[in-house]
Amino acid sequence: MIFKIRNTAVLVLLAVLMNACQKSESSLEEKGIVSLKVSAATEEFDNLSSNNNGLNRAAVKSNAKQDYLYLEDIPFNDDYVIEALLTTAAINSDSQNRTLTKASSGNKAAIVQTPIQRVVKFRLVVYDKDGNYMEDKFYTINSSGAVNLEDGGEFTLTSGQYYFVAYSNNTNTLAAVNLKGTKINTAFPVDAKEDFMLFNSGLVNLSSTNNNLNIIFKHKLSSFTIVLDASYTNGYKFTAVGNSSIASTRSAATANFQTGIISASGSSNTVPLLFPQLNEAIVTSTPVIVNNNINNGRLSIGAITIGPLRKDVASIVENLAISPGKNYTLVLNFKPNVRLDENLDVAINNSIYPAVKINNKIWMRYNLGANTALNPDVAAKGLVGNYYQWGASIDVGDADMVGANSSRNWRSTNPIATAWGNLKTGNDPCPTGWKVPTKEDWDDLIANTTALSSDNIGNSWRTNNTANGSAFSNAKVLRSKRDYNVKLTFPVAGYFDGSSKALTDRSLRGVYWTASIVNNPANTSIRTIFTDADNGASTGFGTGNRNFALNVRCIRQ
Structure with a gap:
């Protein structure tokens, strides 16, 4: 049988402007000059529970597994089935009693906010109150989480209302793009193979001399990680996983900085999956980025060898609901049909x-x-x-x-x-x-x-x-x-x-x-x-x- 999806780990964007005024700078304030300093960069994961929209079928098979966003059983051989579980919540490490960690008792799990402590480059863009481009600067977050300006001094603006937009590919490189003459709602080209992150402060009033901007990025494309778990065999390990992929992703995308909406376009393609470390009972794919918003996604796992168990025909999970901005983990548990041994x-x-x-x-x-x-x-x-x-x-x-x-x-x-x-x-x-x-x-x-x-x-x-x-x-x-x-x-x-x-x-x-x-x-x-x-x-x-x-x-x- 096959399944359908929906659960996601999301990066959310919030901005907090912290105003601090010093008496020694009163002369600048009288002239209406204010400065902006980026003081923090954070990412948020919004782990949604099974009550959210996006499923083609029932989200759960039984009350005992109500935390799972998606469940289905797929035949593996005469003795084993593959139990597929899709979620965006944290996964309990005890694979034989796998549960999802709920952050709250409500329908929506609490937002988990995490400082970014890896080398990431981002661009911060300023728009006036009418959404017209003014200027931008490049920043780098280092491995300790500190934010460093790469070009020139900090922003110096006159007091007034502004939009602040930051974007990143969640990598240590970022190509320069000429934004002069654009508006905040101008379609911005996105690299559909990268983990595009976006932040919009909303319209902010700058009035004091010194202003600190705290950025919280939100992931805008989907991320998929596949976990293959043979723990139910009590010791057999994956020794081979054939050609595997997720379908489909679109080859291009644009972002509207004002609304935060990502529009996928271009050809539909499959995304190859790699399992870099085999010879373990639990193997995990390298996360991949998927650029789409569909209800008919498809996972294909190639020929699999687990100890003496082998299946040469691909195992398919169909009708996956793929939504932008979600961080999916799809767990495939290899379980005996009946406890024969x-x-x-x-x-x-x-x-x-x-x-x-x-x-x-x-x-x-x-x-x-x-x-x-x-x-x-x-x-x-x-x-x-x-x-x-x-x-x-x-x-x-x-x-x-x-x-x-x-x-x-x-x-x-x-x-x-x-x-x-x-x-x-x-x-x-x-x-x-x-x-x-x-x-x-x-x-x-x-x-x-x-x-x-x-x-x-x-x-x-x-x-x-x-x-x-x-x-x-x-x-x-x-x-x-x-x-x-x-x-x-x-x-x-x-x-x-x-x-x-x-x-x-x-x-x-x-x-x-x-x-x-x-x-x-x-x-x-x-x-x-x-x-x-x-x-x-x-x-x-x-x-x-x-x-x-x-x-x-x-x-x-």
Whole structure:
């Protein structure tokens, strides 16, 4: 679905003339000469609430989000949607509980006034009471906020009524324009790619000798900043954002200094968006200037990669209401449709154990027979658990067993093909309510997780068929593609051979049973193998392997 906009951060213009008279200058005052000194330069943001005009559709989806000026959900893939929020208010930094900071309880948030403390050049123009041009001067605001005159002395005027107009492109440069012979309502050409700011004092009466003019600039074009937020994935980061843009902006504009109205003209174009810093969960575009006044604006975000998530088709936000003088922030939250993946606590035999839900299937976090008092994500001997022959309900080995397995429970004949199955059987060793996962269960888990070598536990994966601590330092991590914090850790504990009963590949490979079989070759069941490689997780089978002893990880029925 797509949205529509309206919320803005605005720079407002006010002027305060402060009159100060000194006795020593009485002679100048008697002659009617007054001077004007620019003593301050400030900008104001007027954060408008959702009750202002400018929306094509309803401003909110629910009362819980009534502060948002605009909301809509856009499909991202089968599992995720993009929640789009448009505002001009300050955004709470807690992205998972994102709210807008309201400056007051009324319909209109309070004006936030901020001194300009960056290098900005502006031009101050004087018009007489009839709106005729008189003179102008250039000023620079430095990084500490001080205002310095660049050309000649301060204004010296006779007492009377004047208009004072200041304008800037919010940069440290400003082109000279010949204003002689113009009036205050003469159309003034504006660079539509710059952040044009304007101030008009209104008609001011100068009577005392010394006058201080405090300038408050108002931004007259729109500014857009796009925030892409993947915080709901709990750790995945944006690694790529394709060609992105906002449409449309007009190529030219003029300003009426008297009314403050900006008139857009020229061709309609798109404005490219750049995201200069990726590899973060929250990435922000460089602000762009938009010169238009429309209700059908359009945001296009190109191909996006968030960890293992990728969308090659552009994500579109349509019907944006773009109004002059607004400072928009459009937040795109990438959120799961339904919480398919999460960490859980489950009750097993009247005790509570950690589990995970991945693609809506719940897996134990421990191998069957492991020490559940240990941290399941820190490789240790106690996490290996027991080894089971396929179709058996009783284990034949554990982490302390090495060499030829001499367990009394070892079975020499092959079980029937239905000893384990799609549904829990009487021979299934998992607790009540749980079962040995099928090949389909394992394939689904592998498809919905990453198995990256960078997530491996242990640096040296090689055979160590002992019961020493170093033999248990390796593990494979399968991490949810939807939620970085949801993961399963599988000890790499090898297996016992079905013929020799010898321990094999401990510390090199992890091998886990599925409940599934193949009909040919005979006496063959499917297992899952973990290796140290990227994507090192797969299901397969070895001929006549049902008497092999492997680890078991249970899944809830």
